[in-house]
Amino acid sequence: MTPNPLVRPTTYDGDEGGFIDMESFYVSGSISYVMVLLVIASVLRINPYWRRVWFYCVGVTITTCYYFVVDHLPVPTRYKVWEPRV
Template sequence: MSGIDFTCNQFTGEIPPEIGKLSHIHALNLSHNNFSGAIPTTFSNLTQLDSLDLSYNNLKGKIPSQLVELNSLTVFSVAQNDLSGKTPDRKGQFATFEASSYEGNPLLCGSPLNNSCNEIGSHLPAPDGPVNQEGDSWLDMDAFYWSFIASYLTILLGIVLVLYINPYWRRTWSTSLKCA
């Protein structure tokens, strides 16, 4: 097999790491899908690979540093994903790839990109901060619960205060409780 082209197939989920066992392929194009997760480190086993295109997906995490071992690679693109961290070292074939191979990943840094890793690191959230396990949500559940409790107590105290101040309503309230 000389290549695999799964462009524009609306695939979802993580890229199967088993693709890294296909050691005789020369081209792998998984662009324009909805793949998520990390780039499998097993891709470093694709030693005969000439072209690797993972652009226009939802890939996250770092670009595996092991990919610099792909000495035959002439085309490489991870553009328009959500990758972060430092770009692979500029050695071997990776010294030939331009910034366009990495564009559309605002949290990537290092050469050949114009942003240094020190600048990017200062804008990242603290790694030990809370992580939203339920996915991206516009509603912060802790804030919701606290505001609900505060609203409930405010209404309850308002009713008690009105009954304490107004004797007519207090009598009406106590009479309605006796009849029930």
């Protein structure tokens, strides 16, 4: 008796039948991420004006985050009661 060609044999190989192969998705995503970082580093290395602007923006962001934390972090008082810093 020959097997029916319309019926596929069911075998479980660990694949969940997704639309995209997840291993290829992760590899291509990682490679794309590394390429973007290399391009940004290359542009900042070549163009000194953009490098100054980039590091200025990074400095402003760090300063803003620092003062946000300092303004909103409660500090202990003498009586062990946490009060917001004014």
